[in-house]
Amino acid sequence: MTHRAQCAQLHARPALYGLKPSYGEAVTFLRGYDLATDGGALRGFTEWLVVRSGHRTSLAWPALALRTALAVPPDASFSAGALTEEQDRAAFDALFTLLDEFFAATQSPMALARMYSDYRALMED
Template sequence: MPLPHVLEMVRRCPGMYLRCVQFDVAVAFVDGFDVATNGGLLVGFREWLVLRLNDGNNLAWSQILLRIDQSERAGDPSAATEEARVAFLFSTLDEFLSERERPTGMRSIFVRYEDWLRAQDWYDPGSPDWVPRSKD
C-alpha cells in the first residue's frame, strides 16, 4: 500500500500542508492522521522501527525514527536538516506500509517483534508486558 493520498501530498509538498517543515510538526500531522483513521495507519509501525533499530523498545515511534535517521546519517551530520528528517519520516512510513500490506506482512512484523523481545535479557516472566506462550 502506498502512502494514503493525503500523506503522499504532504510528502511531495510539505510546505503547503505543514505550518513549518519541521520533524515535530510532521510527526504531529501523522499522529493526527492516525487518530483520524482510528489508529489504523500506525499499527505495527513502532514495533517495525524497534526491529530496524534493534533497540528503543521504551521509546515512542518518533524518537526511534530519529535514532534511525541519526545512525544512517552518521557519516554526514550536516545533512540532518529538518527537511531531510521530514522526508525520511515519509519515506520510512511508505516502506513500512508496503511491507505491512503484504499478505502476511502484519503478522510477520509482530512475530519478528515477539521473537526480538524474547531474545532480550530484560524480557522475562517478571516483565510487566510478558505474554506467556502455550508452551511457557
C-alpha cells in the same frame, strides 16, 4: 486515498496541509492523522521500526524514526531539542522514506503478522 498515498502527498506538498517541511510539524500532523483513523494509519509502525533496528526499546515511533534518520546509535544519549535546519529537513525526508518502506513492507496481512512475530521474538530475548 491510501495511507501510503496520503503520506506521500504530505511529504511532497507540506504547505498544502499548512505545514513547513519540519520533522516536528510532520510528527504532530501524523499523530493527529493516526488518531483520526482510530490508530489504523500507523498501526505497527513502532514495532516495524523496532524490528528494523534490531534492538529492544520502549521508545515511541517519533523518537525511533528521528534516531534512525540521524543515525544515532541505539545506546547513545540523544536529545531532539536542538536540531539544526539541515538535520530537521533530513529527518523530515527520512520520516517519509521510513513510512513508505513501512507501508510497502506491511501491505499484506501476512507480512504484518510476520512483522509482529519478529517484534515479539526480539522483545522476548
